[in-house]
Amino acid sequence: MTKQIHINEASQYVDQEVVIGVWLADKRSSGKISFLQLRDGTAFFQGVVVKNSVSDQIWEIAKSVHQESSMYVTGVIHEDSRSHFGYEIEISDIELISQSEGYPITPKEHGIEFLLDNRHLWLRSRRPFAIMKIRNEMIRATYEFFNKEGFIKMDSPILTGSAPEGTTELFHIDYFDSDAYLSQSGQLYQEAGAEAFGKVFSFGPAFRAEKSKSRRHLTEFWMIEPEMAFMHQDESLAIQEHYIAFLVQSVLDNCAYELKILERDTDQLKKYTKLPFPRISYDEAVELLQKGGHDFKWGEDFGSPDETFISEQFDQPVFIMNYPKTIKPFYMKEDPKRDDVYLCADLLAPEGYGEIIGGSERETDYEILKQRIVDAGLSLDEYQWYLDLRKYGSVPHSGFGLGLERAITWICKLDHLREAIPFPRMITRIKP
Amino acid sequence: MTKQIHINEASQYVDQEVVIGVWLADKRSSGKISFLQLRDGTAFFQGVVVKNSVSDQIWEIAKSVHQESSMYVTGVIHEDSRSHFGYEIEISDIELISQSEGYPITPKEHGIEFLLDNRHLWLRSRRPFAIMKIRNEMIRATYEFFNKEGFIKMDSPILTGSAPEGTTELFHIDYFDSDAYLSQSGQLYQEAGAEAFGKVFSFGPAFRAEKSKSRRHLTEFWMIEPEMAFMHQDESLAIQEHYIAFLVQSVLDNCAYELKILERDTDQLKKYTKLPFPRISYDEAVELLQKGGHDFKWGEDFGSPDETFISEQFDQPVFIMNYPKTIKPFYMKEDPKRDDVYLCADLLAPEGYGEIIGGSERETDYEILKQRIVDAGLSLDEYQWYLDLRKYGSVPHSGFGLGLERAITWICKLDHLREAIPFPRMITRIKP
Ligand SMILES: [Mg+2]
Ligand SMILES: [Mg+2]
Numbered sequence: 001m002t003k004q005i006h007i008n009e010a011s012q013y014v015d016q017e018v019v020i021g022v023w024l025a026d027k028r029s030s031g032k033i034s035f036l037q038l039r040d041g042t043a044f045f046q047g048v049v050v051k052n053s054v055s056d057q058i059w060e061i062a063k064s065v066h067q068e069s070s071m072y073v074t075g076v077i078h079e080d081s082r083s084h085f086g087y088e089i090e091i092s093d094i095e096l097i098s099q100s101e102g103y104p105i106t107p108k109e110h111g112i113e114f115l116l117d118n119r120h121l122w123l124r125s126r127r128p129f130a131i132m133k134i135r136n137e138m139i140r141a142t143y144e145f146f147n148k149e150g151f152i153k154m155d156s157p158i159l160t161g162s163a164p165e166g167t168t169e170l171f172h173i174d175y176f177d178s179d180a181y182l183s184q185s186g187q188l189y190q191e192a193g194a195e196a197f198g199k200v201f202s203f204g205p206a207f208r209a210e211k212s213k214s215r216r217h218l219t220e221f222w223m224i225e226p227e228m229a230f231m232h233q234d235e236s237l238a239i240q241e242h243y244i245a246f247l248v249q250s251v252l253d254n255c256a257y258e259l260k261i262l263e264r265d266t267d268q269l270k271k272y273t274k275l276p277f278p279r280i281s282y283d284e285a286v287e288l289l290q291k292g293g294h295d296f297k298w299g300e301d302f303g304s305p306d307e308t309f310i311s312e313q314f315d316q317p318v319f320i321m322n323y324p325k326t327i328k329p330f331y332m333k334e335d336p337k338r339d340d341v342y343l344c345a346d347l348l349a350p351e352g353y354g355e356i357i358g359g360s361e362r363e364t365d366y367e368i369l370k371q372r373i374v375d376a377g378l379s380l381d382e383y384q385w386y387l388d389l390r391k392y393g394s395v396p397h398s399g400f401g402l403g404l405e406r407a408i409t410w411i412c413k414l415d416h417l418r419e420a421i422p423f424p425r426m427i428t429r430i431k432p
Numbered sequence: 433m434t435k436q437i438h439i440n441e442a443s444q445y446v447d448q449e450v451v452i453g454v455w456l457a458d459k460r461s462s463g464k465i466s467f468l469q470l471r472d473g474t475a476f477f478q479g480v481v482v483k484n485s486v487s488d489q490i491w492e493i494a495k496s497v498h499q500e501s502s503m504y505v506t507g508v509i510h511e512d513s514r515s516h517f518g519y520e521i522e523i524s525d526i527e528l529i530s531q532s533e534g535y536p537i538t539p540k541e542h543g544i545e546f547l548l549d550n551r552h553l554w555l556r557s558r559r560p561f562a563i564m565k566i567r568n569e570m571i572r573a574t575y576e577f578f579n580k581e582g583f584i585k586m587d588s589p590i591l592t593g594s595a596p597e598g599t600t601e602l603f604h605i606d607y608f609d610s611d612a613y614l615s616q617s618g619q620l621y622q623e624a625g626a627e628a629f630g631k632v633f634s635f636g637p638a639f640r641a642e643k644s645k646s647r648r649h650l651t652e653f654w655m656i657e658p659e660m661a662f663m664h665q666d667e668s669l670a671i672q673e674h675y676i677a678f679l680v681q682s683v684l685d686n687c688a689y690e691l692k693i694l695e696r697d698t699d700q701l702k703k704y705t706k707l708p709f710p711r712i713s714y715d716e717a718v719e720l721l722q723k724g725g726h727d728f729k730w731g732e733d734f735g736s737p738d739e740t741f742i743s744e745q746f747d748q749p750v751f752i753m754n755y756p757k758t759i760k761p762f763y764m765k766e767d768p769k770r771d772d773v774y775l776c777a778d779l780l781a782p783e784g785y786g787e788i789i790g791g792s793e794r795e796t797d798y799e800i801l802k803q804r805i806v807d808a809g810l811s812l813d814e815y816q817w818y819l820d821l822r823k824y825g826s827v828p829h830s831g832f833g834l835g836l837e838r839a840i841t842w843i844c845k846l847d848h849l850r851e852a853i854p855f856p857r858m859i860t861r862i863k864p
Contacts, residue, residue, distance in 0.1 A: 006582065006630065021662035023627070023825045041630025041661060042582070070825040098796070098826040120621075120817045121824060123628035132629065136584035143575045150438065150474070152568040157855040158590075158637050159652050161862035171605050173614070175651075176643070180862050182605070182614075189552075189855060195455070196555035197564065198438065198473025205590050205636060211608070219607075220591050229473060230453035364530070385552045385864035392553060393455045393502040394530040423589040423621060430593035430612050432817035 002074055008042035010087040013077045020089070022047075023124065024069050024100075026107055034062040036091070038073065043257060044126060046080070046088040047073055054092060061094045067106070068124070070097040084260070112418075119423055120432050130258035131412050131419055134251055138408060139203075141250035142224055145243055146201045151226060154193040154200040156186020158207075162382035171209045171219075182207035187399060188331075188386050190227035191362060194397050195389055201226040211427055215416040216304060216354070218405060220425040227399035233333075233343045233361040236398035237319060240347060240357055241277045243402075244317060248272045251411055264413055271315055272350070279319040282341065285310050301327040307354030314350055321345040330372040331386075332360040349410040356407050359400025366390040434506055440474035442519040445509045452521070454479075455556070456501050456532075458539055466494040468523070470505065475689060476558060478512070478520040479505055486524060493526045499538070500556070502529040516692070551855055552864050562690035563844050563851055566683055570840060571635075573682035574656055577675055578633045583658060586625040586632040588618020590639075594814035603641045603651075614639035619831060620763070620818050622659035623794060626829050627821055633658040643859055647848040648736060648786070650837060652857040659831035665765075665775040665793040668830035669751060672779060672789055673709045675834075676749060680704045683843055696845055703747055704782070711751040714773065717742050733759040739786030746782055753777040762804040763818075764792040785842040791832025798822040 004019045005012075025044055026037040036047040049062040065071065074093035080086065104114075105121055115122045122128055146153070159180045163170050170181040186202040193200035202225045210217055228236060248269055251259070259266055280288075289296040292309055302310070302320075311318065322341040325334070332342035344360030363369045369390055373383050380387075408420035418424040423432065436451045437444075457476055458469040468479040481494040497503070506525035512518065536550055537557060547554045554560055578585070591612045595602050602613040618634040625632035638655045660668060680701055683691070691698055712720075721728040724741055734742070734752075743750065754773040757766070764774035776792030795801045801822055805815050812819075840852035850856040855864065 021827065023827075041626070041628060068825040070827045097828075098822075100824045103824050118817075118820075120624040120820060123624065129628065132586060133584060136586070139585050140575065140579055143572065147572055152565060153571050154564060154568070154854050155637075155654065157652060157857060159639070159857050159862060161864075171607070173603050173605055175603070175862055176641075176859055178862060192552040192555060193854065194473070196473060196561065205587075207591070209608075220589060222587065385550075388550075388553060390530075392532045392535050393500040395453065395455075395502045396529075422586050422625065425589060425591050427608055430591060430607055430610060432593075 006042040007038070007040045007045050007085075010043075010045065010077050010085075010089070014079055014087070015076060017074065017076050017092075018089070019072055019074050021072050021097075022070070024065055024067055024071070025124075025126075026067065027065070029063065034059075036062065036065070036073075038089070039124065039129075043085060044129075045085040046083055047075065047091045048088055049091045049094075053090075058091075058094050061096055062091070065094075065096065066100050066103065068100040068103040068121075070100070071095055072097065085257070116418065116424065116429060117432070123422065126261050128419065130255075130261035131408065131414070132422060133258045134255050134262075134412055135404070135408050135420065137251050137255050138247050138404065138411070141247050142203060142243075144250075145246045146226065149199065149239070151199040151201045152197050154190065154197060154202060155204060156183060156189035156193075156202045156225070158183050158204065162379070169209050171207050184208055185223065185401060186225050187227065187401065190225050190399060191386070191389055191397065194227040194229040194399070195393060195395065198230070199226070199228045213427060214304065215418075216406065218417050218421060218424055218426060221417070221421065222404040224402045224404060225399065227397065229395050229397045231398045232396055233345070233359075233398050236359055236361070236400060237279070237345060238276075240345075240359060240400055241275050241317070241319075244277075244347070244357075244407075245273045245275055247407065248411060262412055264411075268351075269411065272317060274316065277317045277319060277347070278314055279321055279345075281321050282323045285320045288313060299324050299326060302355075304354060307348055308352040311348040311350050311354055312352050314348075317350055317356070318348050319345045320348060328360070330376045330378075331362055331369065333363045334368075349406070351410065351413065353406070353410040355403075356410060357400050357402050359398065361396070361398040364390055364394045364396060366394065436504075438474040439470070439472045439477050439517075442475075442477065442509050442517075442521070446511055446519070447508060449506065449508050449524075450521070451504055451506050453504050453529075454502070456497055456499055456503070457556075457558075458499065459497070461495065466491075468494065468497070468505075470521070471556065471561075475517060476561075477517040478515055479507065479523045480520055481523045481526075485522075490523075490526050493528055494523070497526075497528065498532050498535065500532040500535040500553075502532070503527055504529065517689075548850065548856065548861060549864070555854065558693050560851065562687075562693035563840065563846070564854060565690045566687050566694075566844055567836070567840050567852065569683050569687050570679050570836065570843070573679050574635060574675075576682075577678045578658065581631065581671070583631040583633045584629050586622065586629060586634060587636060588615065588621035588625075588634045588657070590615050590637065594811070601641050603639050616640055617655065617833060618657050619659065619833065622657050622831060623818070623821055623829065626659040626661040626831070627825060627827065630662070631658070631660045645859060646736065647850075648838070650849050650853060650856055650858060653849070653853065654836040656834045656836060657831065659829065661827050661829045663830045664828055665777070665791075665830050668791055668793070668832060669711070669777060670708075672791060672832055673707050673749070673751075676709075676779070676789075676839075677705045677707055679839065680843060694844055696843075700783070701843070704749060706748065709749045709751060709779070710746055711753055711777075713753050714755045717752045720745060731756050731758060734787075736786055739780055740784040743780040743782050743786055744784050746780075749782055749788070750780050751777045752780060760792070762808045762810075763794055763801065765795045766800075781838070781842040783842065783845065785838070787835075788838045788842060789832050789834045791830065793828065793830040796822055796826045796828060798826065 022038040032051040034049040075089040075091040347357035405420035454470040464483040466481040507523040779789035837852035
């Protein structure tokens with residue numbers, strides 16, 4: 001029996017006859033030759049059907065098969081230096097599985113809303129295919145990195161009985177006879193994890209009921225949140241930059257084909273694997289903005305245009321360190337040298353992409369943290385379990401959060417987060 | 433400066449002086465020696481403080497330090513064949529970071545509700561520690577297995593705009609001006625993924641608003657859902673059993689210390705790495721039950737006691753194949769040899785644990801599937817995108833779902849799923 005393979009194994013079967021289960025992505029004919037663009041989920045490549053080399057019946061199938069029909073093709077693999085992929089198959093037999101009529105996504109241009117309505121099909125097209133493969137590689141590399149560094153994955157709960165940072169951007173759920181909310185961040189739970197397991201990370205979905213239509217927001221997104229006990233902010237920054245460099249290097253090493261589909265400049269990406277990343281203080285960032293003509297005052301938070309401007313001043317990711325306390329959450333540790341800023345940093349991606357990581361050292365003192373909770377107008381009762389972490393064996397600890405889709409958007413050089421997740425959820429989109 | 437290490441690195445530092453950041457798990461004194469049971473998140477081991485070898489101040493700290501206080505200890509690593517761990521540290525210096533007063537979880541017995549109320553602290557105890565490390569290893573091994581097998585991870589959405597299998601067990605969300613539900617399963621989306629990427633898997637949280645207090649149910653749990661294009665049920669069963677054997681082998685290889693803490697019989701576990709797993713039909717399972725004196729009729733679904741009984745008849749996981757159509761979901765493929773059963777199988781774990789995997793070949797025919805949706809009283813409109821997968825390039829495909837916590841409960845030999853997840857969610861528990 002002829003061996004059944006996948007397209008991405010073609011290089012190992014040159015001049016051999018193989019069978020491949022495929023879909024027809026596109027086709028063109030030139031008289032007595034049919035060129036079938038085939039895909040099987042691992043890659044795209046060309047199948048060539050020569051009229052004089054096949055039966056009339058096979059030639060008929062090759063001529064009449066429609067876009068996205070499924071079939072088993074049999075043929076011999078050839079090297080083909082002219083093709084994008086480097087190999088093609090000279091087809092001797094076709095077994096049609098299912099003829100497809102009127103596939104809605106044609107080679108012509110379609111509007112984004114139409115494509116999103118058909119996301120279950122659009123994922124098959126070259127560009128979403130390449131992005132999702134890169135997403136997969138970044139997920140794989142994330143596990144490799146944190147496992148190697150001695151972290152354990154500890155899943156924070158998604159359903160939470162309290163609303164830690166206020167309820168305005170939280171999705172509410174009737175949880176039997178009580179209330180629950182979808183988690184925006186698992187960080188507080190990761191802090192409990194750090195005191196149990198030393199170094200932990202979560203990697204799961206997070207939810208934000210933000211009424212924003214910005215290209216940088218999704219209502220459902222995936223976050224990676226590492227938290228490290230016995231660790232100060234400077235060591236945390238070192239882990240962050242090593243992690244980012246590892247992500248980029250992994251994509252360069254394992255997704256050359258997908259980066260080519262996206263026409264991503266790999267020389268540009270290579271720059272992001274050089275460490276350390278530049279570090280500037282919030283104060284210096286404010287100066288940069290002011291010198292650049294931005295109307296920005298110390299103490300304000302950066303908006304997207306500000307982040308874009310700052311990140312464009314560097315050709316690597318840049319850490320902005322030590323933000324004013326007034327614009328950052330209550331659990332951060334005060335800079336011991338100044339009482340108006342925290343020991344924190346955001347990492348801004350270059351090429352104008354802005355924030356992809358936010359992180360800080362955490363406050364360890366029970367009384368200070370308790371007062372902060374009160375000052376923030378939050379319920380001491382809801383936070384007692386979190387305060388317990390400072391009552392029983394408090395240690396210096398730091399952590400950060402990476403938004404997966406933001407990192408993908410940057411590495412793939414996309415315009416909008418909605419292309420970085422298989423089934424995007426936005427204020428106006430909950431289907432399919 | 434003395435090198436700072438983790439406890440699980442002790443074997444590499446025998447007879448060397450090191451520093452370790454630790455918490456005090458427990459302690460006992462015998463006159464002029466204090467034995468500190470230390471933990472740092474990687475392991476537990478003993479620190480020995482000899483009064484005559486340390487300053488009065490250090491001796492005082494060793495005597496007065498309370499459970500779960502945090503400190504840096506300095507000392508020399510020794511081999512210690514009497515200890516559980518094999519190594520201990522002879523302490524010369526202690527830097528107390530934070531004294532802990534009145535830690536609620538003492539070495540005495542506590543009730544389960546009290547422990548769950550203090551889950552943020554209970555995670556530090558030996559047993560939860562060991563279970564969570566094994567959970568982490570099973571997560572790591574899952575990615576290793578599916579990456580190696582050529583799958584890509586494709587995240588199904590958690591927020592869904594329709595209620596695929598009826599709304600009774602779904603959590604509802606007000607999604608801006610429309611309705612949304614928390615996903616119970618990402619399978620339908622994985623089927624779209626299989627037609628785009630060939631072999632895909634999801635690994636994320638799923639939610640079931642089931643009013644069950646059973647020890648086999650959580651409202652929030654994690655599922656692994658692989659889906660394979662161009663694949664029939666028999667090949668899917670082979671992947672399933674290889675995956676399970678790989679999970680068990682990975683835990684045996686990498687969690688010997690944790691299995692010892694749990695006193696898990698590793699000879700028993702080794703049996704579960706032998707392939708193939710036994711396979712019996714639903715019909716044969718019914719016979720087994722009837723012979724065993726169970727009042728069970730063909731066509732009924734197995735309850736937990738039935739599954740327990742069946743699984744106790746085998747000393748390996750066992751596949752129950754081809755269930756009646758009436759008790760399984762609409763999307764499964766009919767057995768070509770019989771019109772009353774589907775090509776499906778559940779995998780029951782041994783030692784009475786019952787179902788850990790459910791899977792099937794999927795129906796590929798547009799018209800049959802459409803009729804099934806109508807017959808199930810579901811909305812054709814909501815399912816049109818799913819029907820599209822049969823309209824455009826339908827191919828034979830199969831998939832399955834593994835409940836992570838059920839698999840952990842079995843591998844760790846636990847009584848209840850609530851111990852298999854860091855922060856369990858049940859009908860009466862949504863905090864901390
Ligand atoms: Mg910001
Ligand atoms: Mg069942």
